[in-house]
Amino acid sequence: MNIVNLVGNLTRDPVYFVQDDKSFVAKFDIATEVGYDAEKKEQRVEFVPITAFGISESFKPHLKKGRKVSVAGRVGTDSYEKDGNKIYATTVKAFNGAVRLLDSPKKEEGK
Numbered sequence: 001m002n003i004v005n006l007v008g009n010l011t012r013d014p015v016y017f018v019q020d021d022k023s024f025v026a027k028f029d030i031a032t033e034v035g036y037d038a039e040k041k042e043q044r045v046e047f048v049p050i051t052a053f054g055i056s057e058s059f060k061p062h063l064k065k066g067r068k069v070s071v072a073g074r075v076g077t078d079s080y081e082k083d084g085n086k087i088y089a090t091t092v093k094a095f096n097g098a099v100r101l102l103d104s105p106k107k108e109e110g111k
Helices: none
Strands: 004-010 015-018 024-037 042-055 068-082 085-101
Touching: 042 068
Parallel strands: 042 085
Antiparallel strands: 004 024, 004 068, 015 024, 024 042, 068 085
């Protein structure tokens, strides 16, 4: 069974692509905590690329850098050509509607 559940913070604003049904595909990375490094006295973090399908127009404004999200999906591999070489990239492909916000938006400074 190929199912993953992750919690992390968006490292950048998503990049969106429109699907045939007018819903959006969002591509973004999340930073997930993977443990504490006692030697360095800091939290260890891994960066996970996410491809989320079925993002609605009304949800797009809420997916911003720094927001904490949960993602449920599967591990997948994409490939593309670069300089004549085939490049493979592993990503988490989020199930439709399986990206959830876990925090409130940060208030803008000065307001």
